[in-house]
Amino acid sequence: MAQHLGFPRGVATLGNDIYVVDNGDWVADKGRLLRLRGHQPPEVLLDRLDRPNAILLTPDKRLLIGLAGRIISVDPEAANPAASVRDVVVNLPITGRHPLPAMALAPDGTLYINVGSASDNCDQDLGKPSRPAVCPETQETPPRGAVLSAKLGTGEPLDAVRLPVFARGLRNSMALAVGENGQVIDAVNARDAINAIDPRLSDEELPHDTLDYLVAGADYGWPYCFDNDRPSPEYAQYDCSKKAVPARLLPPHAAPLGMLIYHGHALPGQQRHLIIGYHGYRNLGHRVVSLALDEKLRPRGEPQDLVWGWSSAPGDHPMGAPVSLVEMQDGSLLVTEDRNGTLLRIAPSKP
Template sequence: MKRTLALLALTLAPALAQSCLGFRGLEVATPSGFCAGVVRSGLNFPRGVLPLANGDVLVVEMGGWGPDRGAVTLLARARGYAPQRLLTKLDRPNGIALGPDGKVYVGEVGRIFRFSLGKPAKEYVITNLPGNGRHPLTQMVFDTNRRLLVNVGSASDNCQEDKGKAACREARTNGLVRRYTFDWDSGKVNGWGVMATGLRNSMALAVHPSGTVLQGENSRDAIGAADPRLDDEEHPKDELNVLEAGADYGWPYCYENARNAPEFPRYPCADTRKPAVLLPAHAAPLGMTYWSEGPQPYRGWLVVGYHGYRKYGHRLVAFPVDSRGIPNGDPVDLIKDWVLPGGKLGAPVDVKAAPGGRLYVTDDRNGMLIVFGRR
């Protein structure tokens, strides 16, 4: 397996600015026979993406970090993917998902609404999310039992206000994943609870057909300021975690493989759940998906976008997985050397698989929707 992955990695070569899947090619390095193209540029800080069965694509434009500037935008294939804003004046929208009821669910700060494609009017179904502090954005995914899993990001970096204390007060309400159940006859939420804790910011969530839920952890910043012996460029590693009900994954007390954070040296980190995979430090996974209909050799693999601006970021990677969807080998770069004219780095956010074996990727800092696939 490792020899095969090494050979795949060696096939990466810079792509020329030629047509890719009917779009202008993006000048990046991709595996031989694959390419990336620019479906649409000029989008306003695009975050979530949702490919539709008819070939159209929905994009969540966050509009920046100010409130009430966001939109849900339709890029219709029949209109040459020209933007059509269906809903506007949204408060920092981020996540988007297709519900079991056929409606589209969108996460704003502190709340989630849904709408029908034929009649785009907001219906709020969740309004009690904290939406506070450092990580207010809402990400979500439906599991195989039709429950909605929702990120509640931490309000601080690493709960510095409670440094040295036995417990972080913020961790009671933030840094966790909630799980909502619905009465699908009425379409209303009939209850929720905390699924898992110790998760600083779960901006990447993916569900495997087997039922496995995978989370991409955006780990803390500035660990070197808390302990000068630690290299902030290399620590802490970001993580991929297999989420299980009731499990504690360590934030803010622990990082990497159950190592104590400098602020909480006496916490029993051995009792917390270790990550399935350690990612590079500050890779910043903001989106991922299982490429179930992808072409060989990547069919069924987990695809993750590294949003980070440091040396390990600005790339799209794929992990081979086992029958449960858990990574079991070294990753392969699908897109690397992602540097635009003027030195601007690629910044992948959401990643979603589309019918026909394509991937759609948003790039917020450069205002683009990217398509990736076999030529």
């Protein structure tokens, strides 16, 4: 659909217009909001944004954009979109490894916000934990490794310090979705370098990323536990029995960054499936998978490849790194891909 988009992350649609945020390659104040309309070149609606990551459309046809440290709202159809920008959430953490919020909007207007961990597994240097009895990150306000909830519509910016914690113990919930029944679903990017703490554990095979059906008030274990309530090597004696368990273990280091529940009919066999983009550069990443859901939106079976073979093939195609997904009015799917700066479309083949 488009290329040379910089470092595209989130994607949203309004009618036939497509909106993409260019992160600016992780450089502060180099991000942009782009509009793609028909066959015209991408139009820059906003620039000098601080590492934009997530974008979604609200019922009043405004766009929410997740930046480092805050979430803003903009009217993309205003004569001067920059003049329409207003803060929605402020004082989100910006330190450490995961300063970018992800978002999902529920049917009742609740906004769910990822607050990623500052570290890999409560360590300042990868693989060199300080082994505190209680991880200081989990005691911050808001806590790191958590999902917050925010009720929109007050008109005033919401302070993240005062937002309720919906669920915690989630290292970095970069893929978030909410079902029509209000169920919050997340896919978590788990830690690296577990073998640096315990050489008997394989960094290639552990830990798994996780798919979680979030329950209000639940703790999913990070940084003390991983997978199905296994104690982390830094906390080998920790009792994980009271931590919530994931709904599914995903491939290790798959790095899910985008997710949606597919409602269209254009893609055969995909209605009421959870579509997830695996961004990871390792063998089990660089693909898009599909997971069947039952009538209560609970998972049936295991994820199946929808787009695969997206590893680097010299002379043919580069490795893909899918980030965000959105369903278009015709039932096709748009996928941003940041490794090569592209916007792609998944649709049935035409005769």
